[in-house]
Amino acid sequence: MFVPGGLSRDDIEQLVRGLDGPLNVVANPAISVPVVPTIPELDALGVARVSIGSGALRSALALALTRRIAAELLGPGTYDAMRTELEAPEAGAAYEMAIRPPAV
Numbered sequence: 001m002f003v004p005g006g007l008s009r010d011d012i013e014q015l016v017r018g019l020d021g022p023l024n025v026v027a028n029p030a031i032s033v034p035v036v037p038t039i040p041e042l043d044a045l046g047v048a049r050v051s052i053g054s055g056a057l058r059s060a061l062a063l064a065l066t067r068r069i070a071a072e073l074l075g076p077g078t079y080d081a082m083r084t085e086l087e088a089p090e091a092g093a094a095y096e097m098a099i100r101p102p103a104v
Contacts, residue, residue, distance in 0.1 A: 002026075004053075009037055012045050022048030028055035 002024045003015065015023050027036040027050050036042070042050055069081045 007036065009041070009045065012037070012042070012047060016046035024049040024051065026051050026053045028053050 001015070001019055001021060004026045007015070007025060012023070012025065023046065025036060025042065025047055027039070027042070029035050036050075037045065039050055065081065072078055072081045
């Protein structure tokens with residue numbers, strides 16, 4: 001069974017005990033409230049698989065945007081980069097580019 005986060009240790013223990021199969025969880029602090037236990041803790045609880053979902057990609061994209069905002073603030077002193085938001089289609093395109101860089 002795949003559970004996309006937001007589970008307490010008690011929830012995880014109950015699911016592991018009650019399921020007739022492996023438990024897979026998403027561990028991403030951006031979407032998991034309460035924060036999912038560490039991987040060693042999840043292992044001790046009996047979780048079969050831990051996914052970070054799109055967490056690493058989102059963190060990388062956030063860092064790139066932060067750099068662009070800083071460059072704009074320190075350069076022309078404008079705020080245009082903060083007006084943009086990564087929409088779902090753009091996020092998908094960024095992901096595709098990350099896993100399949102364009103041919104040069």
